[in-house]
Amino acid sequence: VRVEKTGPIHVELISIGREILRGNIPDSNAVHLAGHLSRRGALVHRITAVDDSDRAITSAITEALERESHLVVTTGGLGPTADDRTLGALADALKRPLAVHPHAREMVESAYRRLHERGLVALEGMTAARQKICSLPIGSEPVPNAVGTAPGVLVRLPGGAAVLCLPGVPEEMRAVFDAAIPMLKDLIPNAHVARREVEAPTADESALRPLLDRMSEEFPAVWVKSHAPGFGSENVLIRVTLEASARTRQEAETMVEGALRRLLALAARG
Amino acid sequence: VRVEKTGPIHVELISIGREILRGNIPDSNAVHLAGHLSRRGALVHRITAVDDSDRAITSAITEALERESHLVVTTGGLGPTADDRTLGALADALKRPLAVHPHAREMVESAYRRLHERGLVALEGMTAARQKICSLPIGSEPVPNAVGTAPGVLVRLPGGAAVLCLPGVPEEMRAVFDAAIPMLKDLIPNAHVARREVEAPTADESALRPLLDRMSEEFPAVWVKSHAPGFGSENVLIRVTLEASARTRQEAETMVEGALRRLLALAARG
Numbered sequence: 001v002r003v004e005k006t007g008p009i010h011v012e013l014i015s016i017g018r019e020i021l022r023g024n025i026p027d028s029n030a031v032h033l034a035g036h037l038s039r040r041g042a043l044v045h046r047i048t049a050v051d052d053s054d055r056a057i058t059s060a061i062t063e064a065l066e067r068e069s070h071l072v073v074t075t076g077g078l079g080p081t082a083d084d085r086t087l088g089a090l091a092d093a094l095k096r097p098l099a100v101h102p103h104a105r106e107m108v109e110s111a112y113r114r115l116h117e118r119g120l121v122a123l124e125g126m127t128a129a130r131q132k133i134c135s136l137p138i139g140s141e142p143v144p145n146a147v148g149t150a151p152g153v154l155v156r157l158p159g160g161a162a163v164l165c166l167p168g169v170p171e172e173m174r175a176v177f178d179a180a181i182p183m184l185k186d187l188i189p190n191a192h193v194a195r196r197e198v199e200a201p202t203a204d205e206s207a208l209r210p211l212l213d214r215m216s217e218e219f220p221a222v223w224v225k226s227h228a229p230g231f232g233s234e235n236v237l238i239r240v241t242l243e244a245s246a247r248t249r250q251e252a253e254t255m256v257e258g259a260l261r262r263l264l265a266l267a268a269r270g
Numbered sequence: 271v272r273v274e275k276t277g278p279i280h281v282e283l284i285s286i287g288r289e290i291l292r293g294n295i296p297d298s299n300a301v302h303l304a305g306h307l308s309r310r311g312a313l314v315h316r317i318t319a320v321d322d323s324d325r326a327i328t329s330a331i332t333e334a335l336e337r338e339s340h341l342v343v344t345t346g347g348l349g350p351t352a353d354d355r356t357l358g359a360l361a362d363a364l365k366r367p368l369a370v371h372p373h374a375r376e377m378v379e380s381a382y383r384r385l386h387e388r389g390l391v392a393l394e395g396m397t398a399a400r401q402k403i404c405s406l407p408i409g410s411e412p413v414p415n416a417v418g419t420a421p422g423v424l425v426r427l428p429g430g431a432a433v434l435c436l437p438g439v440p441e442e443m444r445a446v447f448d449a450a451i452p453m454l455k456d457l458i459p460n461a462h463v464a465r466r467e468v469e470a471p472t473a474d475e476s477a478l479r480p481l482l483d484r485m486s487e488e489f490p491a492v493w494v495k496s497h498a499p500g501f502g503s504e505n506v507l508i509r510v511t512l513e514a515s516a517r518t519r520q521e522a523e524t525m526v527e528g529a530l531r532r533l534l535a536l537a538a539r540g
Contacts, residue, residue, distance in 0.1 A: 023305025
């Protein structure tokens with residue numbers, strides 16, 4: 001994948017962990033990342049949740065890169081236990097062996113010292129389990145984890161694409177993601193997104209269709225979407241959302257405001 | 271895919287809708303379906319969220335079937351507007367043309383009549399938008415939607431696998447899924463799942479690893495998983511979950527209870 005300087009970057013998210021596949025927890029990490037990256041103007045194309053298995057994780061990463069993603073962000077599977085398999089699977093996907101990364105090792109040692117001082121873990125030195133979390137695919141950069149023990153992992157690929165691996169515990173995920181953003185500033189845009197929502201005077205999405213089709217034709221750069229709350233809801237009226245992304249806030253606001261005025265004019269005409 | 275009568279069925283979920291990829295809403299449908307199907311003993315292998323685009327949906331369905339899923343369940347994209355694209359994309363994936371299904375047409379007409387009587391929609395007859403929601407890939411069965419207008423769609427494939435398409439509005443999704451379960455009783459098992467959770471006397475997942483490795487070796491049929499709440503949490507202690515699935519509740523309880531006793535014995539030994 002060669003990252004072009006124009007156009008929005010394509011992002012895929014991969015959430016790793018059987019607890020998501022069992023329906024035990026909602027995938028709040030994906031919501032956080034998708035929202036944050038979208039508000040910056042990135043296009044999140046796909047979110048995939050897979051099991052804690054080497055084969056499933058390796059396939060998901062390989063497929064996401066084959067779909068020409070500029071950035072693939074994984075969450076989960078970075079911890080010390082046997083079902084934390086992300087780095088081994090990433091190494092397989094990239095065909096790069098794992099090796100203890102000196103800087104990651106320092107991060108892990110100092111994290112366990114910090115937790116030991118808080119009385120939370122024993123000071124056992126570099127056990128096999130701890131060594132695992134600082135063994136990264138060759139050529140990776142560790143990303144500091146201010147909350148937990150396992151660093152994030154950033155791999156830049158030839159051509160400009162990148163894979164970022166974040167921990168699965170939401171608080172750690174956010175801390176590592178925040179630390180990774182400045183490292184990715186050439187890749188993650190800082191666009192502005194403007195959004196408007198109006199209520200249509202109908203509960204019938206089928207009646208709105210010709211209007212929405214026309215809007216999409218006239219404003220290809222504005223995302224026009226109807227949301228049916230469902231006929232069982234208290235308020236059954238359709239909501240229509242307009243969204244536009246641009247380099248400046250003003251540009252995005254102007255685009256979406258123009259589309260909204262046109263929508264209201266078309267609707268008034270009936 | 272030929273569905274074997276033994277072993278758990280493999281399920282994939284596909285969630286369709288840009289609002290998920292934008293991080294505007296959590297994918298609560300996937301949580302509901304994954305939880306329900308897992309509790310019945312099915313193995314949900316992958317959850318994929320894709321955009322409202324023909325190509326993305328067709329690829330996601332094709333890939334899920336190529337991974338030898340017995341059941342693929344999609345949510346979203348069944349409505350009347352232009353960005354509701356699931357049935358067209360499914361038709362492409364299965365290489366079966368769309369045609370108005372007489373029974374689906376009756377369901378849609380009667381749903382709009384019902385909503386008209388509640389004063390919610392105009393009685394416009396079979397508009398293009400309404401005809402779209404009863405145009406199914408040839409060989410499909412419509413599934414009644416007691417809440418909204420768009421029927422669900424069930425396609426049985428040669429070999430015994432099936433694709434089930436559900437609406438995206440959560441209340442409609444649940445109604446259509448409930449109606450589909452009896453239609454899928456040869457495919458969806460009715461296993462019992464037993465579950466135990468214990469708190470480990472440590473916050474250090476790396477210290478638990480040898481114990482959990484041993485449990486996985488001794489009890490391959492029991493899912494043993496540690497959950498780190500994260501070192502920033504109020505209660506930092508690791509929780510360990512044990513889960514087993516079997517044909518009878520008693521069998522599942524016996525399996526998980528035996529594993530729990532062994533875990534406590536190993537832990538007491540240090």
